[in-house]
Amino acid sequence: MSAQQRSAAPEGVWSTAISMALVAAMLVAAMIPWWPIYESTAFVVAATVAIVAGSGIGLAGARFHWPAWAVVVAVFGAYVTLGVPAAVPGSAIAGVIVTPHGLVELLAGAALSWKQLVTIAVPVGSYQALLVPAFLLALVTATTAVTIALRSRRPAAAVIPPALLLLAGIALGVVHATLAVETGLAFLVTSIAWLVRVAIARRRAITTGRPVEAALADARRVLGASALVAVALVGATAAAVALPSPPRSVVRAELQPPFEPREHESPLAGFRTAFEPDTTDDEMLEVTGLPPGAGLRIATLDTYDGIVYNVGGNDGTGESGRFTRVPYRLDQGDVDGTSTHLEVLVLGYDDVWVPGVGQLERITFGGDRAPVLADGFFYNDVTGTGAVQTGLSAGDRYTADSITPLRPESLESLQPGTSVLPASPAMPDELGPLLDEWAPASGTPGQRLQGMISGLKATGFVSHGTEDEEFSRSGHSLDRIIELAEERPMLGDGEQYAVAAALMAREIGFPARTVVGYLSDPEEPQVGAGEAVVFERDDLQAWIEVQTAEGEWVPIDPNPTPREIPEREPDQPTVVSRPQSALPPPAERTPVDDLDPDPDLTLDQPDQGIEPWVEALLAALAVAGFVLLGLAVLVSPFLAIIVAKLRRRRLRRRAPTPVERIEGGWQEFADSAADYGYPIRQNATRAEQAATVGGLGPLVLASVVDRAVYAPDGPADGDDERVWDTVDELQERLGAPRTRRDRLRAAISLNSLAGYAVTRRGARP
Template sequence: MNETLPPPLIERTPPAPRRARRARYRLRVATVAVCLTLMCALAGAVAGRIYHGQLLALLVVGAAFAAFAIGFALRNRPAFLAPSASATGLAAYLLGAIVLTSDGADPLGTEIVDALVNAVPRTLTALIPVEPAPDTVVVPVFLSWLAATLACEFAIRYGRTLLGCLPPTLLYAAGLYLVGPNAAPGTLYAVAFCVLAAAALAVTAAPPERRPDRDAQVDGPAPSRTPALIGAVVTTTVLVAAVAVLGPAVARLVTTSPGDPREFVEPPQLTDIDLNPLVRIAEWAKYPDQELFIADTSADAWMRLAVLTEYDGTTWQATGDFRTAGTVIPGAGEADYSADVEIIELGGKLVPAAADPATVTDLPIAVNLYTRCLLTPDGLATGSKFHVDSALVHTDPAAAETARADLSDAATVAVPMGTPEIMATIADYINTEYDTPYAKAQGLADFLGQHYAFDPEAPSGHDLPALGFFLASPVDAGGQRGTSEHFAAAYAVIARLIGLPSRVVVGFDVPEGASTVTAAQGLAWPEIAFDGVGWVRFDPMPAAGAVPVPPEDTLEQMEEETPSPEEASGGGGEAEDFNDEALEQDGDFNDEAGQEDSGLPVWVWYAAAALLLACVPLALKARRALRRRRRLSRGSPAERVAGAWAEVLSEAARAGVKVPGHANAEEAAARLAVLAADIGVLPRLVNAAAFAPGAVAEEDARAAAQVAEAYPRSVRHQVKRWKRFLT
């Protein structure tokens, strides 16, 4: 028996061509890995445009590189190892990100739980620029890590480069959605992302057809790379040129702003005393020694608690919603004022701060971008401490004296219905005595300060009846005296009657240095908006120890000095004789009024509308008759047969039997059989018209028309009454 020769030994060192092909393959794999890693990092960094500083961008870039490095290192290992190692790495990376962004105010365990539980809502509600904090970096870091892991698995382990580009693309879209309309268009981001994607696809344009467990299959002849390489280069060049050239042009054509996900998130909710903080003034006036908070400030300032712009005749309320913010408040100038605050018995959620706050530390806050007031979602508790830096708002008194009133915001000039007559009387007096808007604003403050008295025992209330009682009731009945709540609210309403935009502010007069702010320092004051100057504070409160002058004395004097309309126009003297024939005209006043009001009576318009509605059924019926006539009398015999068939299907639909468009004539006839109406030879004629239109004669068209004309009468009793009436 012939012995079988042993198989030849396997070469331990591949020939040079195979080594070159293996090196080229590994270079392509490395290139794809680098491109996809950069795509993930770039997609994650897109969201960093609305974050404060560069910390978030660094975190997401690090997450993308770390996740791809783990997947790439384990590409030739069993498939279950990469997800396990990636999950472990993600947990460690998230822990490091939370530690890095934590302020250390709470234990680490509490920070981790709070960040994981509240990450999504706080990321969506955080005010822009978003402050990198544990609960605002968890989501971007997690998504960047996940996208890099999936991209590595798809593209590197399984060789599906196009599928590997999908996770970074979805991450890029998520970043754009998070940014919304709150950042400039990222054209460079888009161009770079497209270039990286094109490069990753280009280098895999001529890969080995199969990929075994370790490296490329390199047996067999080397494939030709020239055509594929040329195509990849051309495609990449065209793509980059299109994005670079057409991108700006397309961006200019887009006229709508992207949606903002923050609009769909419910803002922090206020407590009762925060919704209407003016009611706190009465309690503070009764207990002036109550300690509210301790403040260590760098200068004298008015620390605001709430700014109220809307008045419905019952309560003053703030405009706009509160949005969660980090330590940095957007829109403020350079801080030149600082305050360290420790809460004693202030309560509520509103946070005292001088306008305009720029940074707040040691306290989670939300801000109203319209009024620039602050709120803490968890509420103020005894012992709460925080530091606030503000860019104090400085107004130029000289500029305000010559400025016009700023009437750009309708909410600040809206006057509710039912204002008391005393308010209109005071407004007329101010308009008569003063000329410029600033003089009117200061004159109104002087009028209230001179004619009304401060009374800490006055009951709370700033609705129109309460303000009317405060302004008009006699002293012995409890009127003409009140707290800063009454003075500020009455001033703001009368200012709007004068034509001045007004609002009410609740806050505290806090001196420089360390002091305990008591309830006596809490008060309300009005502000007036001037064009080019801003909001200016006015003080309508009476001076200490001043004796008020009864307001009726001044107002009655105004009425006596104000000339009547006849006197103002030069009339007077002898009374006119209205029976004088020289004053008589051809027609009486009623005739003239009737001629001036030559418009049609209202009942005519109602009658015309009723007539139009009555004509709708007639119009619909006429439309159906004309359509039937057109279908049955125009066109070739085949077209008229098709028209008759369409008329039958339309009438069947009115009767409640609808035939799908894909059904043939026999299937349609079977559906129409439920109506028990004869359609004769119409299905056969329809098939003939569809497949042999030349064989349809005039007799066939007339027979089809007869069926179509008789069919509505056959199914009439099955049509609902309202349809028969309307159509």
């Protein structure tokens, strides 16, 4: 070997090493936007393994002149061999040895993990196979970039694969500016360094065959282009920092989440079922670590349509309706409060909503169903509401780390926040006088809020409407809130007081929403730190949250303390003005006239031949006849209404087909509810109409009717009779707690006849 060859060999090794290092630097810079997605050392390991393996494959292909198919096979072999320990470490034995289960997850993740990655809350850590996209892209990108750098006639194009990797990290990442400037500068510097390296290598290659001036001219062109790119990127970065810009849109911000809160019933709709006498003592949850005086939230409701308070915006597209998966942890660094560690054991609770406090940072499930619950857990950080698709059941357990906002010492110092909540109906006029009395407009917003809460607590009385309590109608529609405002004494429970407080708080100016959860009985001794508290079914309560000017949501309990309920005040009598008589007034009489006998009485009258008692009887019968005729004229419209309803009921019950008879049964119940004053909408579903009435019975009947009407094989024999028996029972329940006057008003009400509250075909399923 000549001296020239010996000197060229080390120079080729150094040149390759420098090229490999610069390409690796571009790849590392391109991986920076991926960090906020994972924020885990497992991501660093996966990215490092992918870059090293891909660079090695590219180097070996260039060194041994592999064909393209051999490089592809090598990439696939590296993916299968290194993918499980690097990208699915949870399925590898000791984090290194490949398992069949891990291999299946790795191969499936190449196709499925992309969608999961953009529909899950970040950071995801090493959850399931979500490291696969980063590992696979880094492996392919590293192999491609090194191959272009060492084997292509245009090595400058090696900057393109890392640039695409950078854009993929930005598109699949999160919408915030963390590390944005640093990422741009890092990729800019490494890219320019690579272009300079290419220019230098090119100059050396052409020096031996071309004049030095030509080589320098080529180098100047490359360096000039690099300088222009650098100036453009630096200028764009400076403009982005100095000038305001609209928020960046990424893939995850455009995808719809898989959990739809509107498919589940509002926790407030079935509020009264928790106070049925036979089940009030059922143990629901055992909780350790709950802050003193804090409530355990089931769900936060921010959408009110005048009938039902629900989760997730009017159409489910708002931020409060977007639930994402939380496999690792959430960053709650911008929330002021104290750290809370909850340990929850599920006893009798069975619902999709996951109780918690504050803003969730991390949740870990335990028990036999831990993997199923972890896979199906979704969370909305706007309302702090969590849910699992399969629902919780007895024996499930979980631990939750959260940030609980600090409670203000006084409500009077609060100022309203600026959050925009889903639109809701205006506060009923009947609440206006109460708000003016308790919270005059002359006070500050905080003072008015304090006055309103104090007024509700002082004026209201608590009754759940059970058999041993004063009657109190369930529901939280606007007509029920109006009834709460007008009734004396004011009578209701958390379902009504929370909604009324939220409406009045919004009227004052505070963004307000309703919370359903569990509250300990204030009369029971408070548990110490670290002790477990067991919530029973009747510990269910509803309260409100208002947002302050600092952006914090402050919980406020507007419910009165349970105490003896005074006697119901009589209704105010209705003053009926009498019509003026059309007869002229009697003539004035003088004292002399009073002394003189009536001249008409002195005249001789002919003998009529009728006994006086018969004459009196005939006169009485005539008067009675006229009275009955007048009553018949007055009552005839009401009788016509009752007859029309009876005929309608007869036609429905004797309809030609079982399906029509079953539909007619639901129509009969819905019309009865409308006659009793419930705001039944004809375009609502049966479940929504049942929720308007409240109680478990209507909901069960609605479900049975939907199943019978839309079952593929039609209803079973006798279903129509059972439906009508249930309708009769529910109609009796509607009328039982009401007075005779109320039942009469319902019988002659036109609510179900004036255009029908329910169409002939009935409500939608």
